[in-house]
Amino acid sequence: MVPNIKFMKSCGVGMEEIIKHIYNFPRFLLNSLDNMEKFVKTVDEMGASRSSKMFIYAVRFVSSMSDENWELKLKLFRDLGFSEDEILVMFRKAPQVFAVxxxxxxxxxxxxxxxxxxxxxxxxxxxASFICSVEKKLEPRMQVLTILDSRNLIQKWPSLATIIKMSDIKFFEKFVNPFLNEVGEVYMANGELTVKRNRKLTRPD
Structure with a gap:
């Protein structure tokens, strides 16, 4: 483990991130140094920045997949319509997507x-949209926005990044509570019930 820790430090990874991996993913740092260098080479070739906090996560995800599974995952993204450059961009931003x-x-x-x-x-x-719960987050939010849009209750759809990053409570306060008559039942029927417990519903007159 010590040689790998030193190697990760030489790649610019901070000790804070290394310690997280020691506690949470100890097997990752028990790879041979030769393998670790191979994983880092793959990540470098995909354009991930060593200065990014995601770098060590990218290396770990590469280490968790065989060469065959890695190629299959790349093929899957291509089959879904992503270009090579787009696949690389997603990997750099959220390498954990490759484990989905x-x-x-x-x-x-x-x-x-x-x-x-x-x-x-x-x-x-x-x-990061690939990491969200489909049933509890994506579908309810898309249904709410679709209904509001169809009734001209929103001027434009928020960006996907805004929707994904928005907490349940924030989404509820902005897009559900003001329009409970239109979307309250749809939203509550699709899994995001914690908001109902934490916020008093104020149905419009």
Whole structure:
């Protein structure tokens, strides 16, 4: 483990991130130094910045996949319509996306593209959308926005990044509570019930 710690430090990874991985992913740092150098080379070739906090996460995700599975995942993204450059951008921004199952990747694409408001470029700019819960976050929010848009209750759709980063409470306060008659039941029926417990509903007259 010590040689790998020294190697990660030489790559510019801070001790804080290394310590997190020692506690949370100890097997990662037990790889041979030769393998670790190979993983880092792969990450470098994909254009990930060593100065980014995501660098060590990218190395860990590469280490968790066999060469065959890695190529299969790259093929999957290509089959979903992403270009080579777009795949690289997503990897740099959110390497954990490469650990998401094929089924979920396809479902997220289906839900987002079906709105007609988000396209592949939006997903590339916000690959974290692949990590969200489809049932508890993406679908309820897309349904709410679709209804509000169809009734001209919103001027324009928020960016995908805004929707993904917004907390349940913030989304509720901005897009649900002011329009409870229109979307309250739809939203509450789709899993995001914690807001109901934490916020008093104020149904418009």
């Amino acid at each position: 199952s094929a089924r979920k990747l396809k479902k997220v694409m289906e839900v987002l593209l079906a709105t007609g408001k988000y396209d592949i470029s939006c997903i590339v700019n916000c690959p």
